Amino acid sequence: MFRRVLIANRGEIALRIMRACQELGIETVCVYSEADRDAPYLRLADRAICIGPGPARDSYLNISRIISAAEIADVDAIHPGYGFLAERADFSEVCRDCKIEFIGPSPEAMRRLGDKVEAKRFARAAKVPVFPGSEGAIEVEEEAVEVAAEIGYPVIIKAAAGGGGRGMRVCHNEATLRTNIKKAQQEALAAFGDGSVFVEKFLESARHVEVQVIGDKHGHAIHLFERDCSMQRRHQKVIEEAPAPEVDRKKMTAVCEAAARLVKSAEYAGAATVEFLMDNKQNFYMLEVNTRVQVEHPVTEMITGVDILKTSIRVAAGEPLPVKQKDITIRGHAIECRINAEDPTRNFMPSAGRIDTWELPGGPGVRIDSHVVPGYFVPPNYDSMIGKLIVHADSRAEAIERTARALREFRVGPINTTIDLQLRLMQDSAFKTGGIDIHYLERLLK
Numbered sequence: 001m002f003r004r005v006l007i008a009n010r011g012e013i014a015l016r017i018m019r020a021c022q023e024l025g026i027e028t029v030c031v032y033s034e035a036d037r038d039a040p041y042l043r044l045a046d047r048a049i050c051i052g053p054g055p056a057r058d059s060y061l062n063i064s065r066i067i068s069a070a071e072i073a074d075v076d077a078i079h080p081g082y083g084f085l086a087e088r089a090d091f092s093e094v095c096r097d098c099k100i101e102f103i104g105p106s107p108e109a110m111r112r113l114g115d116k117v118e119a120k121r122f123a124r125a126a127k128v129p130v131f132p133g134s135e136g137a138i139e140v141e142e143e144a145v146e147v148a149a150e151i152g153y154p155v156i157i158k159a160a161a162g163g164g165g166r167g168m169r170v171c172h173n174e175a176t177l178r179t180n181i182k183k184a185q186q187e188a189l190a191a192f193g194d195g196s197v198f199v200e201k202f203l204e205s206a207r208h209v210e211v212q213v214i215g216d217k218h219g220h221a222i223h224l225f226e227r228d229c230s231m232q233r234r235h236q237k238v239i240e241e242a243p244a245p246e247v248d249r250k251k252m253t254a255v256c257e258a259a260a261r262l263v264k265s266a267e268y269a270g271a272a273t274v275e276f277l278m279d280n281k282q283n284f285y286m287l288e289v290n291t292r293v294q295v296e297h298p299v300t301e302m303i304t305g306v307d308i309l310k311t312s313i314r315v316a317a318g319e320p321l322p323v324k325q326k327d328i329t330i331r332g333h334a335i336e337c338r339i340n341a342e343d344p345t346r347n348f349m350p351s352a353g354r355i356d357t358w359e360l361p362g363g364p365g366v367r368i369d370s371h372v373v374p375g376y377f378v379p380p381n382y383d384s385m386i387g388k389l390i391v392h393a394d395s396r397a398e399a400i401e402r403t404a405r406a407l408r409e410f411r412v413g414p415i416n417t418t419i420d421l422q423l424r425l426m427q428d429s430a431f432k433t434g435g436i437d438i439h440y441l442e443r444l445l446k
């Protein structure tokens, strides 16, 4: 096992990684920017190293500064968390060149599954369902037109390197497809340094269902079932839950097994999430693979009892997966609410500043993952998520009631948060029934 790990992240996930390391007997080194210099979670690390000013590109995104800190602190490994450098294959490669273990996939495995065209290739081979569309990247306009004629309109153009909804264009006819192809390629090149685009069938309404997978360095991969993340706005998830409500368990389990096969076929070690859209007939289509630990991993931890952070560290250290697929079962239901420092009544405007009131809910089945304490100052530089409320109960109905109860106990001020909106959603009849689609929240907010 590692002796000392550097945490190349901030906020709640830095604290989550630190807690996992401490339970494994690993020393922690946490890097921080000047904007985070007074953050209380830094005191829980064995060592904290300032890596630069507030702007992320000068600190949390700066590879040479992070590697310098890792060398100075003499760590064995680096955990990237999510965001920042987590999905940068060049960073995973630099770590390897410096003989520091990257807690996550090898650069090769990250490239295989992180590129959407490549991931679709592996998915087809592993019998993971994907949308019909181009088999590889589109070279010339005529190719896209031929594919679209075959699969029918509407189609969507996506960038192979894009993620989280960036670089997508929906086309309802040949004329718009023709005018958009070149634009999409140019935009992708400018935004991601890779102009590869592909075309696939566009689905108007769907649910977002994603499968948690973990692979080890011994050629094994297991799935930890799925999460439903349909409650989102502008590609930012607001509520996640596990398992997905109102799905055929047999079909869902087959998709989960397919997702594990995909990760295994890519010789991928570490935590991964395979994203799917599910249509109203419960057909699944893979969207992309996230090659990192995700924000919403706790709901999966709550229903399976598997500590995903500790497992990600163990497999990076070369240990085999500590659990077998047959021993993983779904216990009850879990819901996560992302607590964001934003004002939903003002178009989700970030609400940075000092938090004077921070009164947490508690009681049975309630977990809070947050780095905030009373008096904490939310810096304006980063993501507005300040914590997560995760609730577990025996059934979905009980989990919803318990989440509502916990949200009522949760008091935060004077900054604005998403808590009131989430309480409203717990009382929403369409949400309670299960099976709202990915456009539901945006329609509700209009």
Ligand code: MV4
Pocket (backbone or CB within 6 Å): 131, 156, 163, 164, 165, 166, 200, 201, 202, 203, 204, 208, 232, 235, 275, 277, 287, 288, 438
């Ligand atoms: C799609 C789609 C419909 N059809 N692909 C958006 C983020 C990126 N991961 C993929 N996305 C979509 N891909 C096809 N073929 C609709 C979306 C989409 C979406 C997907 C998941 C969650 C929220 C979404 C919101 C708008 C569009």
